[in-house]
Amino acid sequence: MRLKHLFIGSMIGWGCLASCQDQLDYHEYSNDDKNFITENYKNVGGLVTNIYAQLDADWGNYGGAMLASACDEAEYAWTSSSIHDFYNGAWSASNTISSAWSKNYTAIQQCNMYLEEFLGLTFPELRLNSDYEAQMFRYNNYENEVRFLRAYFYFNLARQYGDVPLLTKVPSTDEVNTLKRTPVQEVFRFIEDECDAIVDKIPADYTKLGAYAIPDEKPETGRANRLAVLALKARTALYAASPLFNPEQNSDLWLKAAEANKAVIDSCAKYGYKLGSYDQLWGADNYQSKEMIFMCRSQKESNSLEGYNFPIGVEGGKGGNCPTQTLVDAYEMQSTGKLWNEEGSNYSEEPGSDPYADRDPRFALTIARNGDEKWPSYNKTPLQIYYGGVNGEPLSGATPTGYYLKKYCDASINLTASSSNKKYHSWITFRLGEFYLNYAEAIFRYTGEVEQALPGDQTPLTARDAVDVVRFRVNMPKLRDEVRDSEMFWKRYKNERMVELAFEGHRFWDVRRWKEGELLQKVTFMKITRNSNGTYNYRREEKQRTWDDKMYLFPLPQSELMKNKNLVQNPGW
Known part of the structure; x- marks a missing residue:
C-alpha cells in the first residue's frame, strides 16, 4: 500500500523539522511505503511529526498581513494584500481568501x-533495548496525540464554516464526493467527547516521558499534554455556547463552558502553570513561560515577521500590520482604571500633553507609538510617526493608523544588510490568561451575575474575580465598583479581552461568535502632525468597512461545491 494520499500537497521535508527538535523530538523517515514505516519505530514517529507540522500560526498568512488586519485590531499598510478582500466587497465563494478548508481536511486525513493503519504495532526489533518500555509508552501515546490533533483541526473548521463534514475514517474517492455537512453542535460534541476520552490517558508532563526517564534525551515540551486537551475542550465549549452557534441561548451550554474553563484554571494550578510577565509571552524563549499550555513552534529561525512589521523608515521594515486607534482606545488609564473618554480618566490630547502617558502597561508592550525609542533595538532614532516624519506618511507603506506593531515581533532581530539575524518564533495556541477570560464570560452568561461563582465549586471564582486576575498581572486596578450591571460588565469584559489577547488570533473570531459584526463596520485611525514648537496635534479619523451578516461564517469554496453536490453553501454566499 502506498501512502501518497496521506500527504495531499503537504509532504514536509525533514530539513525544516530538525530545527525544532528541542520542542518536538521525533525522527526522520524518507519513504512512503507502509511496510517501510511500520518496520521502524522512528519512522512511525515521523508520521506524527508531520501531523503536528500542520498546526496553524499567523505570522502574516495573507501576503504579510495577519488576520488582525481583517478586524478592528489593525489595518495593513499595503493595499495590495488580499487581507483587504475581507471587507472591501471582493470576498466570495470563488475568492475565499482562506485555504483553511483544504489545509485542515488534509491534516484530518x-x-x-494514522489511526487506521499504525496502531497496535509492537516493534520487535526494540525488545532487547533497555528503553523499550519507554519507547512503547511514547508510541502508544501517539494515538492520544493524534486524536487531540484531529479534534483541534475540526475545531478550526467548525469555527470558520459552522456545519462541516465529520469524518473519522479514510474515505474512498466516491465517499469524499458525496459527503454531507454535519450540524455544528454535533461537531463540537465530537471534539468534547474526544477530549474526554483521552484526557486521563495522555501525560500531564513529558519531562520524563511519563514514568519512564530516557537518559540524555531532551524533554519534549511541544507535544499535546493533558492541559492542552482540557484547553481544547474548554475553548470548544465556549464557542458552542456562543450566540452564533447557540441561537436559542441554551443555558446548559454556558454551564458546560464555565465548568470546562474552570477545569483548565484548576488543573493549571495543580500542575504549576501560572500567569507570569506579560512580555514573556512572545520572543524566542516564550515556550519556557509557565503560562504557556500549547503552542506552534516555528520550524526554523526566521525574521520575516519583523520584516513585515518593523516601521517604514527603519532599514528592512515594511510597515505591515498597524494597530488601530480603536485598539489603542481599549487600553485604560492605569491610575484611574477608566477609558480615555470617561469623565475623570486623566486623558488629554492637548498640544504639549502625552496621550499615551499612564496607560495600561500592555499598551507599550504591544504597540509602537510616536516617539518610542529603540524600536527595534537597532533603530537609533525615536519613531517619527507624524506626517512628514521618518516613519510617517506620506511615505509608501507608512502606517495609516498612527502606530506600528510590537507584539510577537522580536526587538533583537536586526534587518540591516550588514548585521541581519534570525530567531525562532512560537505562536500561542493555548495560554492560561485566555481561560480566565473564557471562564468569566461563561459564568457571567450562565448566571447573569458578575459576583456569582459556579454552584458547589470548591475554589469559587466569580466573573469579576477572573477578569481581575488577568488585570492584576500587569498591575492594573481591579474593575471599578460601578461595573456591576450586566451591560456595563459586558462592555468592560469585551474591552479586557481585546487588550489581553491582542494579535493572538482571537478578536476576528470573538466578534463573529458574539454576533456583533457591526463592531467591524468602522475603525478609527490617529493622524498626527508636528507643530513648529515640537508639540503634536492628534486627530481621529474614521474609516468605513463593509460588513454583511453572511460574513459571520466563511463561504465554502466553490470548487468543493462543484465536486460534491451534497454540500450546501452557507447563507448569503
Missing part, C-alpha cells in the same frame, strides 16, 4: 490514516 493524515490523522485518520
Whole structure:
C-alpha cells in the first residue's frame, strides 16, 4: 500500500523539522511505503511529526498581513494584500481568501490514516533495548496525540464554516464526493467527547516521558499534554455556547463552558502553570513561560515577521500590520482604571500633553507609538510617526493608523544588510490568561451575575474575580465598583479581552461568535502632525468597512461545491 494520499500537497521535508527538535523530538523517515514505516519505530514517529507540522500560526498568512488586519485590531499598510478582500466587497465563494478548508481536511486525513493503519504495532526489533518500555509508552501515546490533533483541526473548521463534514475514517474517492455537512453542535460534541476520552490517558508532563526517564534525551515540551486537551475542550465549549452557534441561548451550554474553563484554571494550578510577565509571552524563549499550555513552534529561525512589521523608515521594515486607534482606545488609564473618554480618566490630547502617558502597561508592550525609542533595538532614532516624519506618511507603506506593531515581533532581530539575524518564533495556541477570560464570560452568561461563582465549586471564582486576575498581572486596578450591571460588565469584559489577547488570533473570531459584526463596520485611525514648537496635534479619523451578516461564517469554496453536490453553501454566499 502506498501512502501518497496521506500527504495531499503537504509532504514536509525533514530539513525544516530538525530545527525544532528541542520542542518536538521525533525522527526522520524518507519513504512512503507502509511496510517501510511500520518496520521502524522512528519512522512511525515521523508520521506524527508531520501531523503536528500542520498546526496553524499567523505570522502574516495573507501576503504579510495577519488576520488582525481583517478586524478592528489593525489595518495593513499595503493595499495590495488580499487581507483587504475581507471587507472591501471582493470576498466570495470563488475568492475565499482562506485555504483553511483544504489545509485542515488534509491534516484530518493524515490523522485518520494514522489511526487506521499504525496502531497496535509492537516493534520487535526494540525488545532487547533497555528503553523499550519507554519507547512503547511514547508510541502508544501517539494515538492520544493524534486524536487531540484531529479534534483541534475540526475545531478550526467548525469555527470558520459552522456545519462541516465529520469524518473519522479514510474515505474512498466516491465517499469524499458525496459527503454531507454535519450540524455544528454535533461537531463540537465530537471534539468534547474526544477530549474526554483521552484526557486521563495522555501525560500531564513529558519531562520524563511519563514514568519512564530516557537518559540524555531532551524533554519534549511541544507535544499535546493533558492541559492542552482540557484547553481544547474548554475553548470548544465556549464557542458552542456562543450566540452564533447557540441561537436559542441554551443555558446548559454556558454551564458546560464555565465548568470546562474552570477545569483548565484548576488543573493549571495543580500542575504549576501560572500567569507570569506579560512580555514573556512572545520572543524566542516564550515556550519556557509557565503560562504557556500549547503552542506552534516555528520550524526554523526566521525574521520575516519583523520584516513585515518593523516601521517604514527603519532599514528592512515594511510597515505591515498597524494597530488601530480603536485598539489603542481599549487600553485604560492605569491610575484611574477608566477609558480615555470617561469623565475623570486623566486623558488629554492637548498640544504639549502625552496621550499615551499612564496607560495600561500592555499598551507599550504591544504597540509602537510616536516617539518610542529603540524600536527595534537597532533603530537609533525615536519613531517619527507624524506626517512628514521618518516613519510617517506620506511615505509608501507608512502606517495609516498612527502606530506600528510590537507584539510577537522580536526587538533583537536586526534587518540591516550588514548585521541581519534570525530567531525562532512560537505562536500561542493555548495560554492560561485566555481561560480566565473564557471562564468569566461563561459564568457571567450562565448566571447573569458578575459576583456569582459556579454552584458547589470548591475554589469559587466569580466573573469579576477572573477578569481581575488577568488585570492584576500587569498591575492594573481591579474593575471599578460601578461595573456591576450586566451591560456595563459586558462592555468592560469585551474591552479586557481585546487588550489581553491582542494579535493572538482571537478578536476576528470573538466578534463573529458574539454576533456583533457591526463592531467591524468602522475603525478609527490617529493622524498626527508636528507643530513648529515640537508639540503634536492628534486627530481621529474614521474609516468605513463593509460588513454583511453572511460574513459571520466563511463561504465554502466553490470548487468543493462543484465536486460534491451534497454540500450546501452557507447563507448569503
